[in-house]
Amino acid sequence: MGGEKDTLDLSDLNASLPAAAAALSAEDRAGLVNALKSLAGQHADVLETLSPNVRKRVEFLREIQGEHDEIEAKFFEERAALEAKYQKLYEPLYTKRYEIVNGVVEVDGISDEPTSENAAEGKESDAKGVPDFWLTAMKTNEVLSEEIQERDEPALKYLKDIKWSRIEDPKGFKLEFFFDTNPFFKNSILTKTYHMVDEDDPILEKAIGTEIEWHPGKNITQKVLKKKPKKGSKNAKPITKTEACESFFNFFNPPQVPDDEEDIDEETADELQSQMENDYDIGTTIRDKIIPHAVSWFTGEAVQADDFEDMGDDDEDDDEDDDDEDDEDEDEEEDEDDEEESKPARKSGSGRKQKVPQKVPQGNAEQPAECKQQ
């Protein structure tokens, strides 16, 4: 076994700074390098507390770690390429879906004549595409149905498509909501972007939403209160006051962390964390569930799949003591693992999920019981 050293060379720090740092001014750059040197110094300290022999072993372990990290970088590359390859395969199917949902293309066998059934029920047979497709698909999902208020629905009927894409530098992903011309806001695309801290780690750095350009009096996320001025008051104009409303469209105005975190108390910080988790949960639900399986959510089949999975699990409990220990090459005594089971946390129809953060009220103020535009 070789024993070459792979010590940390501080003189290389300038050369090995990531590309992002290259865009910085010389001054910022110098500051960054100094900060890194002091961090590297801490690392050197750890090694210096070790005896020379242990330190040699750790230096060797660092070489092994380096080999691992090179292989791992290739894994991340290959995985991203695999995902991109499949996104390309999905793309034409999503385009077809878009065209049918929005009546751009018609399927075979559609009759122009109103059928007797239609006439009897008073339905318009000439409705284009599939009305309320995205609204219905989203409302069928448990996480999203909590976010969509009754007053959001008239606006969400104009939703034509939802797409997502990965972003690089910073890492993360972007959701795009395509809207038809509508009486509520001017934007035809509303975007929500999530910046992540890490390559392989679901830690949210921040979330960014499109500012919605509401038409006058059409802001669903606000309630305007008009108070009559007091009698004899100098100003005869009514006093208007706006209050925040619960609305799906608050999704585009995500929770913000104050500049100085020290300014907020622990309770506020916890609530903020909870809100950000909820916001992230909504984003990943749209990305991972709604966009790939919108039709199954529209028909309700996606809900049934979830329920079925639970039913299956409940009935399989007796198989679960199967021991599938891996073979170990380390001469361990293989004590029998007496496993103590905790009960399933989620049951068919109970609606309680793990890893779904609790619902926290959105908006900046206490929610009024009813929140209509005035």
Add this chain to the structure above:
Amino acid sequence: MGGEKDTLDLSDLNASLPAAAAALSAEDRAGLVNALKSLAGQHADVLETLSPNVRKRVEFLREIQGEHDEIEAKFFEERAALEAKYQKLYEPLYTKRYEIVNGVVEVDGISDEPTSENAAEGKESDAKGVPDFWLTAMKTNEVLSEEIQERDEPALKYLKDIKWSRIEDPKGFKLEFFFDTNPFFKNSILTKTYHMVDEDDPILEKAIGTEIEWHPGKNITQKVLKKKPKKGSKNAKPITKTEACESFFNFFNPPQVPDDEEDIDEETADELQSQMENDYDIGTTIRDKIIPHAVSWFTGEAVQADDFEDMGDDDEDDDEDDDDEDDEDEDEEEDEDDEEESKPARKSGSGRKQKVPQKVPQGNAEQPAECKQQ
């Protein structure tokens, strides 16, 4: 564009039940089929509310969804194969790491003679391997350091290796902690298994831990209180009472959900959810961070990498208005997205992370301020 129908054929339900259901008794099976039929009935209802033309379009959309889901199943397969391929590549490196850490194999250039430096500092140059390797690596991680109590450390010094593997049916993963013979418990392997609800969805079904066989009086997770009996009491023996202690080893006794969820009130349910999220967070931290990068956690380099990433992001803020909209083939008016930024939630050194559930007390009772074995 074709218009063949792909209607849901209820008579096929029996034939298409997943393999898991095949293991059920005829009676259970019949019950399952009936339940499925009633669910499928709900689905049929949704389609029946649609006008005939819209229904035809939705049937066509269901065909497209079917094509998508076949492609997606191949994606999941390929991704699992890719991950397995890389796990195989990491394996020999993990074995080398194990051998050096535990002194099974020696690196070159290790001296048998105590150096003058060693003699002066009173260090033993004949320490085998890298003492406290896993304990130090875990304590360096923010999430795990909260779990590891001072009284856990003497036991965690005996930790020789941590491994993980995927499990199938039910889906999930397993962590294995390999311990040297130690004075605390008999088990040489402690296992923690997570069962997930979904293929591509981090929803925890349940967590299962090895029951630890503590040596008498060595249970770190319990405090034994001895009370002197009251004077004149019939029973002269001291009353012993055990209290739960905070301990990393509670990780192997994960939170349990009661059989009937209706029995617990909302506050208890929220606390339970929070505990399960924390438990899952610990498991994935060990799987995704500690096992692959144990050496970098031991030296502290892994922490610095996290910090550096944040520093970089802080300085890049001015680049973030870059518009990287995808090209759309749908003749959308591309309104400019005025994005409103929320501030970064996590800053260098602040230690506050998103997607890291709040710490909740573990164990079944109120935690005493100090919790020593008696």
